[in-house]
Amino acid sequence: MPNLARSSLPLLLLLFAARGAAAQDGFGLKGHLRFNSSDISAQRTDTLPSATGFGLGAEFVLPLGIGLGISGYTSGGVHDADLQTTSLVVLAEANYFLKLLPLVSPYVGIHAGLGRYSRDDSDDIRRPELRDGTTELGYQVGARLQLNSLLGLDAQFRRMSTSALREQGGALERSQFLIGVTLF
Structure with missing residues (x-):
């Protein structure tokens, strides 16, 4: 009997994991931290540098793997944001999930x-x-790790569009790395 339990464990893990991937379809809310590419390249330790910006967004992923979304971001830290004076750069985006x-x-x-x-x-x-x-x-390339049916982790490289680069100000560079969370 222990052999049966041991041999069925990988199958159960695969079924659990496959169920989580189904959450790639539908509506999701996402938040992310932004890092300038030069900050990541210059970092020589195992820790991340301080985030240069943060953002929030929403997306809808169709069953075919096409995601349409809108997001807004700003430079500075989350705790530095002042609702009276902070402005957001807003993007429309489309992604294809493989x-x-x-x-x-x-x-x-x-x-x-x-x-x-x-x-x-x-x-x-x-x-x-x-x-x-x-x-x-602009374009982005990334990966989403689906932890369960409600939570995903994103890692992304983004090359900002021309207008977003103009609008975002000098603190953020054209090439950025994003680390984020998506709630389904």
Whole structure:
């Protein structure tokens, strides 16, 4: 009997993992920390440097693995943010999730800037519009580790679009690394 239990353990783990991958479909909320590429390259220890920015977003992943989302981000730390003065750079993004492995989904995508918004803009909300042409789009490459049906961890490299680079200010570079959490 112990041999049967031992041999069925990998099968049970595989079924649990495959169930978690199904959460790649549907609506999700995500949050992430941003790191400049040069900060990561210069770091020679096992610890991450301080985040240069953070962001929040929402996405909807269709059953075919195509994710459509919107996100906003700002430079500075989470604790440094002041709701009265902080402005967000807003992006529209599309990703394609490659469902190759039960727990890990690599993805590639593109994004375009929708503008920069602050609390002052809430009095006179203007309609967001794409600010990047086809030659100015940004791209991202990453992977999502699906821990269970409700929680995923993301790691991503992002090359910012032309308009997002203009809008984000000098603290953030064009090439960035993101580490984030997605809730389904």
